[in-house]
Amino acid sequence: MYEKLGSSTGSHKMKYRSIMFNLKDSKNPDFRRRVLLGQVQPEKLVDLMPEDMASDERKLANKQIKEKALFECERAGAPKATTDQFKCGRCGQRKCTYYQMQTRSADEPMTTFVTCVNCNNHWKFC
The missing domain is CATH 2.20.25.10 (N-terminal domain of TfIIb)
Structure with missing residues (x-):
């Protein structure tokens, strides 16, 4: 990560925190397991989006939120x-x-x- 992004000060600090939070998250053991088993290469960690690091449960919840927002957006109109x-x-x-x-x-x-x-x-x- 240091070779690709540099020191953990400045704009990349949030990326470091995001990766560390997702690796240590007790609700997201699948991501940690994928990294330890080599399914996610350490070099690729810095390129992962937060959606890619999320647990399966969180991905499902995000998908439902997006579908609901899309549904609300499609039927939006004047407030009634x-x-x-x-x-x-x-x-x-x-x-x-x-x-x-x-x-x-x-x-x-x-x-x-x-x-x-x-x-x-x-x-x-x-």
């Missing part, structure tokens, strides 16, 4: 509030989300956009 004040004209349920937006001039009231949670029916009113 949930209410039972609106009745769906299609299915008659009162489980709806809504948001308001100023679509006309400032002296006009805001437009309310409503979506039925049950049947995904959309409508708006002023």
